[in-house]
Amino acid sequence: MSVVDRQEWDVVVVGAGGAGLRAAIAARERGARTAVICKSLFGKAHTVMAEGGIAAAMGNVNSGDNWQVHFRDTLRGGKFLNQWRMAELHAQEAPDRVWELETWGALFDRTADGRISQRNFGGHEYPRLAHVGDRTGLELIRTLQQKIVSLQQEDFKETGDYESRLKVYQECTVTRILKDGSRVAGAFCYQRESGRFFVLDAPSVVVATGGIGKSFKVTSNSWEYTGDGHALALLAGAPLLNMEFVQFHPTGMVWPPSVKGILVTESVRGDGGVLRNSEGKRFMFEYIPDVFKEKYAQSEEEGDRWYEDPDHNRRPPELLPRDEVARAINSEVKAGRGSPHGGVFLDVSTRMPAEVIRRRLPSMYHQFKELADVDITAEAMEVGPTCHYVMGGIAVESDTAAARGVPGLFAAGEVAGGMHGSNRLGGNSLSDLLVFGRRAGLHAAEHAAGLTGPTGGRPLVDEAQVDAAAAEALRPFSAEGPAPGEEDGRPPENPYTLHQELQQAMNDLVGIIRREAEMEAALEKLADLRVRARRAGVEGHRQFNPGWHLALDLRNMLLVSECVARAALERTESRGGHTREDHPAMDRAWRRVNLLCQLTDPTGGLAATDPVHGQIDLVRETTEPIRPDLLALFEKEELVKYLAEEELYE
């Protein structure tokens, strides 16, 4: 059918955020010819928005910190559902990954003795987050971008071509992972600027596409977060893990409406900001759950003393893990003690002098001033929960970041599942990107190298797959026709309208507090949207056409939303980023259960537009028992709160 341009690489990295860029650096340094492909311009991926910091137990501020403490905090935060080996590798390797950034030119904020400064964050026992003011993500992405450029400069010196070994295809989108039998063989892509299709042939593909927040109405996430990588992996035959766990960050802006959802960084609380309700009360003291009772201050005085003297006082409950704080805010608002625009108050103005606020939280100062006419040095902010991060993701092998079931497919960053269990601690994402981005790149390169010997053995993409992918991508241009079995003459659906309906449904029905009947309603709504999305039509032509791009993204958002809704309906307990009103308690029996989402129709044809059955099957699997020496890092009294009897005495 179509003649499509094809290029051959050893490793293709989908995504140029922290995970993708770190993977590309590792792959290229391991000798693989590496291509990076991303939807926006190079250097503008979602990682750029990260504010607070990178968690790494360097012990620069409190020498009591080490990887074991970080590991413990991570498991507590994730309510012990974490893929423990990932949490272990993450805690062990994060410091090296941060220090390495300095050798590539990063400039973190400093301690008095010239080391990298570290700040407090929710759920972290010690000050642990390396940061640059509140623009840490920008520093991370710029450093990695500049490292990529420096590798290209080396290649230029040697070969006369900047892109001979490492090339960034910016403003291009992958719509299908291509295969040769069960193995990965490449990626089908379109260039946003021209609308032209092309294929990158490669035996290894690293998926590093980030999250899914754009399926929700109120979110801190950017347009890129349409769950593409999750969907690409599913369609390629790889399962997704524990998709019910979606993090609602407790503090997003609530007003004005057009900025609702934009993040207010946790550093505001880490540096001393407090939460109050309309009665002026610091309500978080009422919401300390049993599992955390011994670890948090019981009075405002103690909490306040902790900032100066953390060794003899316990931290204030504003710094509980995010799921706890988000639920508390939700309850306060529901009980009628909210702020005028339906949030609660977050105040730094009475806690620090104005110039300290401006220095420590410059972008927050700027953001509120510019977008809401609020001077945070003089008045409190209004904040409420916003969809922020997905803990669920592609199921991977801990050490290699290889996706389960599809040789040649790797995943790292937010798109990968397991690392954070049921809830991610702040700062643990940026470190995750670096640790597992590197591992994914390395193993992807090794996988490719194993196939490039004299015997060849590189997988091949057949034309039929390319044609099918092209036809799928072109469908929105011919969507005027009636759907099969439908009466003639119905106009095509507007993709923007479909997207808005999807966001509303997910927000209202599979949001922060979940109920069985609502999730069932959500699945029905998703089925309806899926049928209508087949008829999503676009005007104009293929050149930089956002309507068309959105029509294509809808497939991914619908698939991923169905995973979230189905898994959330199945898990009849509350844990981390999954709260069931009808099953409010954490159930130790569920700790041993992973929920895997798979495509119902493994041929990937998406034929299953049947409204009732949907496209996703759920499979239960038992989690791997935590290694005894890691369990020994915890007190028995703590473990009994999380683990089932049999696990304790095994």
Next chain:
Amino acid sequence: MSSYEARFKVWRGDVGGGGLKDFGVEVNDGEVVLDIIHRLQATQAPDLAVRWNCKAGKCGSCSAEINGRPRLLCMTRMSVFTREETITVTPLRAFPVIRDLVTDVGFNYTKAREVPAFVPPDKLAAGEYRMTQEDVDRSQEFRKCIECFLCQDTCHVVRDHEENKTAFAGPRFLMRVAELDMHPLDAADESGLDRKKTAQDEHGLGYCNITKCCTEVCPEGIKITDNALIPLKERAVDRKYDPLVWLGSKIGRRSSGG
């Protein structure tokens, strides 16, 4: 809450040409220009091309010109205009149009590649870097750059002078040279690379006549001209005419960097 209908003129077209198109569109409390562009996409012009990403002033994607002034669409509130005013949105003028509000900013990526990267000091392993906050303050200011390229767009050296683009890196990348030059541990000198000299000889610092237009449009409030370009110029001048100053500055820097 109050809404009203605003009048917009948006440039539509592509490499082949185009022109301003009139729209009447609803505006609500607290909205920014990007919200209005999105509303146009959703209701009147589904294929209207615009770049954006974070919608929070952090990524520098949504650069365009509003009433002729280079700005971020997502950080320009509608309340800065009167209700009667017609708001004109056009693509960045210094770069070739791709479609509607989207331009080809490849020039900037080419220039970025021409600035040699950070040179790590030989003797320090990862984890051994020690720098005081004071030492890093200056370079950190420049690293706040979100690469929106508004400064590149506004600088008269290239704004209407395509012919200068080969020789001139533009304020953003001259600032990058300054940033590396002021990095307390950059070992370029030791590797035989003289950053200040390259600013002058290879990146076209001489074209800049310190008009400060770049500083005025920078959404991050970076003092590009005062803190990056002028010091770079001064040092380039020192270097050219006074070898002793040059020597002195080298020695001074090395002792503070240790």
